[in-house]
Amino acid sequence: QVQLKETGPDLVQLTQTLSITCTVSGFSLTTYNVHWVRQPPGKGLEWMGAMWNGGGTDYNSAFKSRLSISRDTSKSQVFLKMNSLQTDDTAKYFCARRKGSGYFDYWGQGVMVTVSS
Amino acid sequence: AIVLNQSPSSIIASQGEKVTITCRASSSISSNYLHWYQQKPGAFPKLVIYSTSYRASGVPSRFSGSGSGTSYSFTISRVEAEDVATYYCQQGSSNPYTFGAGTKLELK
Numbered sequence: 001q002v003q004l005k006e007t008g009p010d011l012v013q014l015t016q017t018l019s020i021t022c023t024v025s026g027f028s029l030t031t032y033n034v035h036w037v038r039q040p041p042g043k044g045l046e047w048m049g050a051m052w053n054g055g056g057t058d059y060n061s062a063f064k065s066r067l068s069i070s071r072d073t074s075k076s077q078v079f080l081k082m083n084s085l086q087t088d089d090t091a092k093y094f095c096a097r098r099k100g101s102g103y104f105d106y107w108g109q110g111v112m113v114t115v116s117s
Numbered sequence: 118a119i120v121l122n123q124s125p126s127s128i129i130a131s132q133g134e135k136v137t138i139t140c141r142a143s144s145s146i147s148s149n150y151l152h153w154y155q156q157k158p159g160a161f162p163k164l165v166i167y168s169t170s171y172r173a174s175g176v177p178s179r180f181s182g183s184g185s186g187t188s189y190s191f192t193i194s195r196v197e198a199e200d201v202a203t204y205y206c207q208q209g210s211s212n213p214y215t216f217g218a219g220t221k222l223e224l225k
Contacts, residue, residue, distance in 0.1 A: 102207075102208070105173070
């Protein structure tokens with residue numbers, strides 16, 4: 001069955017780099033798109049960026065050049081890297097599978113990341 | 118960026134009551150690209166309605182959606198206790214693929 005699972009650190013130091021891995025199963029990264037969405041504690045959902053099935057990427061300009069998304073199709077993994085972390089980057093980070101009309105039909109459980117000074 | 122204005126921000130309803138949430142987009146969206154999610158505390162968002170009016174797999178028929186252009190709505194015909202959650206609209210039309218701010222549904 002379709003599954004996505006995020007793995008990453010619980011705690012990242014201020015100004016450091018966040019790295020999260022989304023490991024998928026039940027579908028191919030060359031067929032489906034995987035996106036990243038985050039949610040600060042008690043707040044709403046924010047779309048961050050996309051890994052398209054063809055290997056291209058898209059980013060929310062709100063993250064300027066801090067964000068990078070890549071993949072390893074042989075391992076069924078999508079990677080998020082974001083540098084220069086600030087305290088307002090404290091959030092739960094989700095990866096999700098996107099379908100054609102832009103909806104997210106499967107999500108990972110998310111990983112809660114705290115940025116500490 | 119397309120801004121989605123969701124209202125109300127919170128609803129207190131009785132079991133069996135009908136509730137409606139509105140999502141207004143800052144520019145017109147094809148109805149194919151407007152979707153709704155349910156999120157319970159501590160959980161990931163769950164797709165409820167896609168492409169304005171199609172229920173996702175396993176979603177009860179009391180959930181429905183409608184709309185076009187810049188105005189969309191989401192309705193629970195008879196609220197049940199298990200529906201307590203925060204509901205979000207989302208547009209998949211253009212980058213950034215934005216979400217509404219959410220509507221928190223509580224039971225009276």
